[in-house]
Amino acid sequence: MSWLRALKETARSGLTVERRRLEPAIAARGALGLALVVGFSLTLFGPSVAVSSAFGAFQAAIATFQRSWRPRPTLALASGASLAVSTFLGYLTGAHAVLFLALLVLWTFLSGLAWAAGPTAGIIASSNVAIMLVTVTLPTSVAAAAGHAAVIFAGGVVQAALVVLLPVRRWGAQRDALADALAAEADYARRLRHDPVAPFDPVPLMTARSAAAVTPRQARTRPAELHGARGLAERIRPVLASLADPAVGVPEEGPQRARVRELLGAAGEVLDAAAHAIRHGEPVALPPPAQAALRTPDTAAILRGPSRRAALRLAALLGDVVETAEPRTETTGATGTGHGRHRPRPTLVALAPVVLAQARAELRPDSPVLRHAVRVSAVTAAGYVLGGLLPFGHGYWAPMASVMVMRPDFSQTYARAVARFGGTLVGVALATAVVQSAHPGTYLSGVLAVLCAFGMYLLMRTGYAAAQVFVSAYVVFLLGMVGAGLTQTVRDRVLLTLLGGLLAMLSYAVYPAWETPRLRGRLADWLASVGAYAAVVTARYADPAGPASPDVREALLRTRAARVAWQEAVARATHEPVRHRGLSHAAVEQAEHALAEFGRVAMLLEAHLPERGAPPVPAAAALAEALRRSAERGAKEVRERGEPHWEDLRETIAAWSAAPPDHFLLDKGAALLLSCLEELTTALTESSRRH
Template sequence: MVRKSGPWRALLDDVASVERSGMAVSVGLRCALGMLPPLIIGVATGYVGDGVSAAVGALVVGFVSFEGRYRSTLRNMMLASVGVTVSAFVGAIAAPHLLLLLVVLAIWGFLAGIAGAFGPGMSMAAMQAVEVLVVFSSLGMGIEGSVVQSLWVLGGALLQIILLVLTWPTRRLDGEMASVGEVYRRLSNYARSSPRTAPAADQLTSGADWLGDPNPLGDPSAIVALKELFQLAQDIRLSLSALVFEARGEFDEAETESQWAISFLQQAAVLLGAIGDQLSLSTSLKAKVRLWSRRHRRLFVRSLDLVAPEADASRPILGLLARQLDRALHLTNEVATAGSRVVLPGLNIGNQGSLDETLRRRLRGLGKVLAADSELLFHAGRLVLVLVAGTYLAHAFGLANGYWVPMTAAVVLQGDFSGTVQRGLARLGGTLIGAVAVTELAALVVPSHGVLIVSIVVLTWCTYATYRANYFLYSIFLTSDVVAMFAIIGSPVGSTSEERAIATALGGAVAIAVFILWPTWRRRLLPKSLAAMVRTQGAYAKAVLSCFDTTHADDDGVLDVEELRVLSVSARSSRQLAATLLEGMSTEPGTQQAAVATAGAILSQVNFCALLALALNAELLTEHQFFSGMIELGNAIEQLACYQADRLMSFGSMSDPEEVGPPPPFPSDLVASTVLYRQILELVSSFQELGALIEQYGSVVLMI
């Protein structure tokens, strides 16, 4: 949804808002406990500084555990452990030589910038390596001392990995079950909300994330059942889209014959909600809920008999959805029984080849990252600049804790203006409050080592817990945590707090200045994203229509479901990306609201095209008819979509794409098929209406 408030008010609202779902209390506690052994060992042996180095290793690698689920998290943490160890050694060696340090920072910054091509986990691991490099560049020591400190950092990092693996047996499959439950709850909300367009583009994201990397100690049968439940949710999503198409007339109060579809949607919403609730409940309550969901099943079957006794024969989608829901209930009860078991003798590591294939695919795509217009390349360049400029300014001003300048600039810098300013404001405000709070507390009492250790662990817990919930609160706790770690090695708290506040302000200013000088405005990226969205939606529509062609009649109804799912995921991802860019564009300074409104209208129209394509895809899962000329019709739709995409990219340039002709006439036997004819007719009309919106968007862009 596009913001209606001004960009600066929206930024302040983001700084103050707390995302409750982002609170990580249990994960934060596990990561915070990784700080305890190094600090205790350091104080007990008298090597407090070494213990703090190990705690730093545990702190930074703990953040990497927030990305991924199981095997992917373990892989990222192991890579991060190696990265922070090397960074600690190199940073300590290069510290006395400013020119060498600037070169090393530039290399590290560039690598961290392009690491985003390999996923958020790799990007996070690379950024932690950069932060450790910056921190240890403030020490400056010989080779022997650098080796010792880097080994302490490695020890703390490995401790976090051990704590992570130890929690796997206790987690069972709760996360996987809850993620699939969230998918079904969102399907329930969609069916209940009287929708007019396709389901949300990010509706299936959480389930795909968890089931792509399940718990290696989880029961294999439960994992298989959960994956089938997730695949079933994708099919149910198609069936719901078909019902929404039928029910649109009643939603608009223009037709009464669609009442059966609305009643069916409402009953389906109840059952989908029951499935989602059951999967999300704790294991001890699942047996009770199984009986409750069975009662919902009986009520649903009875309501089906009452609502659509005649429609079921003429509209096979009803029978399809009823069978899908029945299967989902069966699988849900099966998962509830098996999901609490833990497999200890041997690890169910899943398909490791899939991870290797993913890595190879991302390596093949690395060339695109290095293209001249790559957004990641721009971000890598900005990251190099903030690290080099921040370090140089810290040395020029002679700041005692000057490393905080480049580190603040690096973590504040985001890929968009709004995120950079938001983080800059939150980081500055959080640092000032955290520094003042710890300074005042230290003035009242002189804490012992024991009190400081407990304080550091508690503050670290709060830092992790608020990391994804609110960056402002996270900055408060992080600053307090760092000042407390300086206090335990004997650094004056007051001077540390003042210097850190100055360095934070300077680092935030560097990040914002670099982004303004070398920007990546969302409004410049949006036309390309909109074009990709239209193009992928056209490819999906073509594939669906082609499956109705008579050339497939001899296939005994065999459908390449996987190919359609791949195209559907591509279209869904492109719609999600366009929506994200539109959201970011609305908060950028200088953005014209007319451009936001017209781009939003294009997105809404494509969502409607997606609804129609999904509804037709659902019909393919039933015993449907085949028609001649559907391949030609699908090709015409794709050509029209490609023309519209090229038109979006041509605004402001000297060349226009070659226009395409009208689609071929509909087959006569298709016209006789009432339901399919209406769906396909509206699909073609929707793509044609999309052209008018694109021309309107072009006129606005050219005026700007």
């Protein structure tokens, strides 16, 4: 993709306003917390303290909107505490330009490294730097630094208290994640009726798994219906695929296929009903036709072999889903056994050494997170110096724009830079026009700031440009409470914002972290993980351990993580203005199809794992070892830009011509696995020949 096209695509993405479900009650709660903090501080301490406390409450409310599974009060407190520390250090060094610049570089570098812990930590850390740039310009003394930090933290405490006192759809995010997973399974079942080898995106299941991890405190109050349905959805997916696939199930046409389509349609309706019940906390309302289709005795008479076992297993699992999804008064409890078993989530204190280890792991030259930390610290320092040298006054608008738009990847950085400039242009123009024409006093400026904050909370998830209109106006009105920046024109603020955005965009062009050259590495990681998954599944036929084998589960989770990492990398690389360097767009699509199909075949084998104590299939051990060696060697060849070969696997399967395994699925599955790997080699070979 050329630079011109990349800029056009990112600009269009940044200015897009999405139609998302608005949450006015949550937005009103955040604005209420801000209003209480501003009103109380303004009445007792004056405008300067009110502005500091307002930034604490404003940022704490934003933290509660982040896509995190931690309790919202915890996020608000963590945001308020970290912002208080940042602002306190900024106040202490604000009177000394060189010392403050050194602190700014260090603090911004650490905020860049915070992305190693995830987007929530990265967003909060970046916002802390941006707000620190604003608050330290307010008139104050070093002696009052601790007081300002305290009221900033108090703003976070108020927001946390309101979340507890005024709950809005408690456990709503977890309910949505689990309901989305079940709805994705329902959609998958319906698509299998028309396409027996339809793909399935594992992201909803992975999201539900992340949402299921709870802290000990959360475990004591989690609704019971959020506990078991996710595990059942995980077990239903391979059963659905096995029932529909003609290679291991029923023919593509005929009465058996008609019966399978009827069962898949009924499964979709049952899963949708369970998803609706969990999302809204209501009883499960099952459609009578779906119940009749699943309960009819015709299934045993029409279907045979693996398809019959899959149909019976599906009916049993769907019954368990319905029973689990029914709302109950009890909770899952906090114990680690029995009904109260749960996936543990460490507390923030216990998480600290893990985050430090993740940050240290990113201290390598090729790390996108380290490159982001270097870029954002250099750009923020340059913007701070240039903003001070330019004759506009209040030069913090430039570095504030830079630190807020910069992200570890190209497309987000450029899209947010365009969105911030456009939003700032509109928001600052409107707010400055109000200030200079109406001359609102201290209290009216505070009211206008709260209204802008409400608008920002309400539209935050519809797009960065829409929210930025209200953020820019919020800053103008808030600073207007203390008379700061009243002489600064719209032109000054917009030009400084443009400077910050241009510095951010230029920094990525000069010191990039392109995803495109790393695509082969991502593909190799996926190949290694999915090959290991297939090997573990196959080994269970030689040594039956039952369907609940933990090593199979762990291998599947690693495969999903590698696949999602590949898909995210491809999405980022699509918008980068660089050549593919070894993987054309056609090769990317064909390679992805090959490995997705390989994983699907392994999943079909998992769906029919023998029970513990069943007769072993000795030939499976050799197949498992061949799969393991082939995947490891193939991944190494892909990383080194070579063409992977599969001699071990081909020789193992060829040896079965004399003594084939006494297992239809294993024999058929091995041939399908080899075919998928050969398709991968074809994709990489054709890509190398073209370039």
